[in-house]
Amino acid sequence: MTRTGTIPLPDAAATEALGRALAPLLRAGDVVALFGDLGAGKTSLARGVLAALGLAEEAPSPTFAIVQPYAPPEVSLPVAHVDLYRLDDPEEAEELGLDELLEDGVLLVEWPERLGAALWPEALRLAIEPDGSGGRRLTWTAPAPWEARWPPR
Template sequence: MTAQRVVEEVHHVADPEAMGALGSRLGRVLRAGDLVILTGPLGAGKTTLTRGIGEGLGVRGPVQSPTFVLARTHPSLVGGAPLVHVDAYRLAGPDELDDLDLDFEGSVVVAEWGAGIVDTRSSWIELVIERPMGTEDADTEAADWSEALIEPRRITITGYGPRWAGGVLP
């Protein structure tokens, strides 16, 4: 059975602060059991968005890219769900994700590069981040989006399944 798809409006963000604000807004509607898949090229702002989600959830930071550890858990400072931030880039498939033994039901899981790896659940959100690739510097990865050439991003939010049938952002 295919999960119901709800396409949200497209968001345009001009800079890292706007990306963080969008993430914070999203973080305020997330709860334990929610899965967020982030798709976009290197340096698109996936970790910047996740920092904002962490802020909206009220978790302990700093939220950093989990590239070298595959997953980082950030406990809640306000009695809510912890944030599990996953970098699925090096995972070959869902079986390797299962080996990480993540608490999907008790946490908010944000998976960078997670499309095709973790989108087999009954409900999830996918954010596709697009950025212009018109300059030579645009292909370089920066640890922090603010260190890269600042270009506007286009984010499409899609919710799948019954949890998101009414939309993702109010």
């Protein structure tokens, strides 16, 4: 069963705070798909997750690296922060080894729409968009594996 809902994000601090709230809910094998236009707040949400998992410095955007891995002791759970913006074809993602990273860690994927039909069906989908009042709204879609975990309480 898939559930959906929305969460208001009045500012960047709220976006990062939501990422911090998401972090303790994560388990190895999870994919969080972050949808939104340039500047929507995808990286801010990912930075909140990484900070809550123990990353001491601010996480850089993985736009140029494409995959930025983090591993213990730097963070409490292995995480790959992925930015697929520069991919032209979903087949290019196969070369990134994302399934291997997922075996014992978590994927935070920006621009997941670049994967086309290859996006993991059990991914938590988070879409950030302007709300018309200067803030943003997060629309979430949580498949069955997330049912008891999302949204944060």
